[in-house]
Amino acid sequence: MTRNTSLLDRAAEAASVASRYCDEVDRDSRFPTESMQALKDARLMGIMIPRELGGESANLRDIADVCALLGQNCSSTAMVYAMHQIKASSLVSHGADDAWHRAFMACVASEQLLLGSATTEGGGIGGDLGVSNCAIERDGEEFNLRKDASVISYGKQCDAILVTARRAPDAPPSDQVMATVLKSQYTLEQTSTWNTLGMRGTCSDGFILNARAPVEQIFPQPFAEIAARSMLATAHLLWGALWYGIAANAVARAQAYVRADARKKPGVTPIGAVRVAEAANMLQLMRSSINAGIDKFERAQRANEELNSMSFAIDMCNLKIGTSRLLTDIVNQSMMVCGIYGYKNDTPFSLGRHMRDAMSAPLMINNDRIFGNTSNMLLVHRLDQRLVG
């Protein structure tokens, strides 16, 4: 397989812009406008879209690499970019045979559109993506949809939203579809403000979304299939990639701190040196498991049926739980190394932002909810006990 190394080169400028503005984005809890513009300028928004539609047919591995690079510089930029690509993966996987979505993908590539997501809902539904209250209400060739979305990340800034809803007003909560609605087809009424510990630049405010659009903008497949075949896997892999970026930067800071210490006192091993070694060990585990996860995803894509299997779902869930736990442990460890210089907000070794951003990882799709799902599946699924599967 050929790797498109130039994607990383193209992302370098955006990463440097992200690094320049990250403290301001974090402090003011504002959208990372400059770095997202730099990503558009580098034509990195539509890279996953197939070449025949004006994209670059980039694979998930290359996109994960970009997410990791951004994660080293500004977690919010990386998260916005990752979420956009997760939505793009649903378009690519499920819109390829559908005329409207093909035309839309061409538009995403040519206009460098930013895709948003409205999969969570108020009214007791919360983070359970598998059920909806709101429903598609057909009206001739169009549909109406009103969704009380407790979170729409960068809702104000995105150009289109992929929204989930029940198939029809009489459908059960788990019988969901997903539709693409364009900015000109919806209004957003803000219901809450994203004022959080970390990931502050994702601007994940709450909104009531009111949309009216042609029915051809509804994906033909059930949402459960979209979730299983593209969304959950790419989400866990790309989140893992950007979390790796945060962790890698934290370890780099810890390592720089120890190195500076060692230079000052030659012959004396700095107190934090062993912790750096331990953090590097965890970082390697994180990196290996994400790479193994991407391999697994690519194999499952080729085998096709595999994507719907329980074993694949469990693997991806475990990847999310594992990488999010490693991230918080690594940042914690790095903080111990840097001590007061990590704790202060204005040193080259500051880790407060890393720590606050990292705390979101076990919570976005709460690890306890994921454990609940995997524990249910493990009642029937037997784990593969081979080493080389």
Next chain:
Amino acid sequence: MNGTIRNLLEQHGRLPVTVSSLADDQDLYAAGLTSFAAVQLMLGLEEAFDVEFPERMLNRKSFASINAIAACLSEIAPQKAVA
């Protein structure tokens, strides 16, 4: 066999509709079967038919309809399926 499957679906399926209103080939997910309930149903079937679903059947398709479930059971336990 479909009768037993229907009984178990009634017990474990947590469907918002009555199982008798469903046709054998009707999409159970569209009828409200969740992935959680699908696992509970699977456990009920394993107990009732004294079988274990092999790994390759642990996916959405195997439980997409009463007929699909019956086809899986016929494959893994042909002698019990006729009972």
